[in-house]
Amino acid sequence: MTTTNPAGEGQTPRRPLLPVLLTLCVLASAGVLGWWMWQAYMETPWTRDGTVRAYVVTVTPQVSGRIVELPVKDDRYVHKGDVLVVIEPDDYQIALANAEAAVARAKADLDNKQAEAQRRAELTAIAVSKEEQQSFAAGADMAAAAYQQAQANRDQAKLNLSRTRIVSPVNGYVTNLLAQAGDFATSGQRVLSVVDSDSFWVDGYFEESVLNGIRPGDTAKVSLMAYPETLTGHVTGIGRGIAIPNTQPDGLGLATVNPVFTWVRLAQRVPVRVVLDDVPPSVTLAAGLTATVSIVSGSASANASQGGAAPVEAAAAPPKPSPAP
Structure with missing residues (x-):
């Protein structure tokens, strides 16, 4: 007597194609997104090595004498022309x-x-x-x-x-005030310092491999470590020189050359100056703050093509001298 197997018994079940297709689509999307992020990482000029900077005016008396008035306080804002120090005028x-x-x-x-x-x-x-x-x-x-x-x-x-009356030459903040009324001020020696509040800028130290994508006038995005806001600025200049350690001679006057691996070449970092366009009141700038700077490449050319005026800082390079006859 022969027996028959039930229908479908002994056959491999057919797997649905939809999960496989979804998996392939996810992998392809991840690959494209990863490639795009890698291109953005490698080609978009950005750096975490940024610093907020400002000009600091050192107030140095030109005459000597005892300080009889010191109307300013540490970290207080002063206007241009405000009295900072009064030296005894009797002599x-x-x-x-x-x-x-x-x-x-x-x-x-x-x-x-x-x-x-x-x-x-x-x-x-x-x-x-x-x-x-x-x-x-x-x-x-x-x-x-x-x-x-x-x-x-x-x-x-x-x-x-x-x-004998010393006034503030700029608008700014008195910082690290150590002098007191009654101290003797000596001509040529600093009494106090004023941080120029109208001179804040950001120096972004970019690797030399991305400098070809930075132009004066490009838009810059600045993120400070201390604040969540993203500030907007523009590039006003690129540093034209950095220190070269190999140029320093030793005690005998011989050249000091640092040994390097031939297969490893570290990219030098060059400062790029970024002037902030607008700083919200919630952000308190201080010289030395850490910043992340990213450059919108080609924004200067885009602004010029739209009829915008070229920035003053983006001046043409000086003409090369003509060869001698």
């Missing part, structure tokens, strides 16, 4: 008074010498000799020179007196 007021007295004395002596020389110049040769006339004329000239010197000393005394 310089006395010096000015002495200089003015010297000017008056020199003027009186000059008037007397000129009158004497004029009287003898009008006398005849019988009353006065030619030598005496020349001697009195020379004395008048010397008195005129002494009068000019006294005037110059008076002007210097006035200038020194005005320098």
